[in-house]
Amino acid sequence: MAAKPPGQLVIVSRDRPDLLAYVSRRFEGDPNVQVIVDRRQTDPGADEPHTPERRRSDWRTLEEDLRRNGVVIVPAQARPGAAARPQPAAAPAPPTQPVAAQPQPIVAPAAPVAPPVAPVQPVIVPVPPAQPVTAPAPTAQPVVESLPPLVYPRGAEPQEGEVRVSEEKRMSVDPVGVGTPDRAIRRIEDSQDLLGKLFEQYQAIKSTLVAVDEECQKLRQENATLRAENDALRADRAAIAESLTRISTEMARPINDLLRRILGAGNP
Structure with missing residues (x-):
């Protein structure tokens, strides 16, 4: 079949x-x-x-x-190029030409479409107005300022009794009266004592500096003297070396003459 x-x-x-x-x-x-x-x-x-x-x-x-x-x-x-089939001899009419059908394009399957979703209506919940929060008023606190420690230069430290008196003066300042003229007056009095000690220390340092400068000048002079002596010793050493060379040459001359005579007498 x-x-x-x-x-x-x-x-x-x-x-x-x-x-x-x-x-x-x-x-x-x-x-x-x-x-x-x-x-x-x-x-x-x-x-x-x-x-x-x-x-x-x-x-x-x-x-x-x-x-x-x-x-x-x-x-x-x-189909293009297909040969026409032969018709039987008894057929009275010639074979008719087939009518070409209109070509149909193939459309690719479309993606499935999701069903429409109804929009969600927003739910509005009434919110009560916020009540203002009143913070309690802060209570005034007394301002207490800590006094910085006194710094003394090296060599100008006060004695033990003076330190105790100065600390008592500083601690006797009323913390409530910070910034008052009394405190400024106390600071000025303390600074006057400190300035006197600083001036004395300055004079001592200045005297030490002058002494060190004089010692440096002496060392410079001694260095110059030593340099001159060193140069003189170098010149003497060069003169001694030259003298030794000349003396050795003079001493070797008669010995060389005697040696030549001996060698000449041995060879007729």
């Missing part, structure tokens, strides 16, 4: 291999549909015999659909 020819031809453009794979999977197992690839030349009428104008117009439409969609569906009887 001969196989039943397909009723529809699905022609896929040769430039769309991805579309060919998709169409082949789509019609796989359907004996009524055959998927083929358009392998014709660029000009389909260049190497083909003369065909009626109607057939040429159909192929132009097929070319445009392939170029635009990449795939078309045509009846199997309208």
